[in-house]
Amino acid sequence: MDETTVADGLGMIQDGFTGQRMLAVPRAAVAKALRHPVTAKLTVTDAGYFPHAVRHGRERPRGAREHLLLVCTDGVGWCRTGDARFTVSRGGAMVLPADRPHAYGASENAPWTLWWFHFTGADAADLVRAAHAATGGPVTHLRDPAPVASLVSQAIDALDSGLTTSSLVTAAGAAWHALAQVIATGRRAPGAGMSPLERAAEHLRATSPHRTSVAALASMVGLSPSQLNAIFRERLGVTPLQFQVELRMKRARELLDGTDLAVAAVARETGYGDPMYFSRQFARIHGMAPSAYRIRSSGAQA
Incomplete structure (x- = not known):
């Protein structure tokens, strides 16, 4: 493995966060996808959701094999690329190009919650360049990270349904849409948008019949599980489940x-x-x- 687990000066820890989801596409399946006319343009190779990721981090002196998109929906962390170091909080999105040294990790006091995927393909580098041009660099802020997190969740669901051509195409479509959202909405000033309830309900409609846990849904829209349950009961008369x-x-x-x-x-x-x-x-x-x-x-x- 070309990466080490770090925590910005803290001790090492293996990945493993309560409620996490993480999927890795076997290299042989990636190679096959890159020969398909659709997924040759964009293939998701790994994807995951790390809630309240205590002492999580990565340091890659030679960079990663693929490009990365990481979105923070809660807590705080940091990212270092080249000589620049960024603080990343809710709404922070990191688009990191392949083969470029970088490191990132969770805050000790308020560990972040991350939705992420690795991607490659003929159009991947162009999407990374477009994101950097639109947002001003590898780290940006999204006014509302929930739509992008929802799309990452859809990519995870697609991979989790089996490594078929259809699932890989679905994951690629969700990833493309997520990157387009970052390109279109990064660095926007705060403003009115959908409420947390509306964002949560929209995600559930978009991903049905896949099941989303209350904890994952709450982190996506910036609420605690108890707060999310309360607003669903108050406004809709039912729980999220x-x-x-x-x-x-x-x-x-x-x-x-x-x-x-x-x-x-x-x-x-x-x-x-x-x-x-x-x-x-x-x-x-x-x-x-x-x-x-x-x-x-x-x-x-x-």
């Missing part, structure tokens, strides 16, 4: 009404690996099994 179930069930009803998919296939399409559990959940909410719902729905349309 219940909101996700409602989105899944809405999709299930659409599939039962509009397709001939078997119930097991509907379960898979709505994020349930166990068809029996899906049927129990559906019956609990709708008062009838999915098959009975389909029969009644078909009869009502006749």
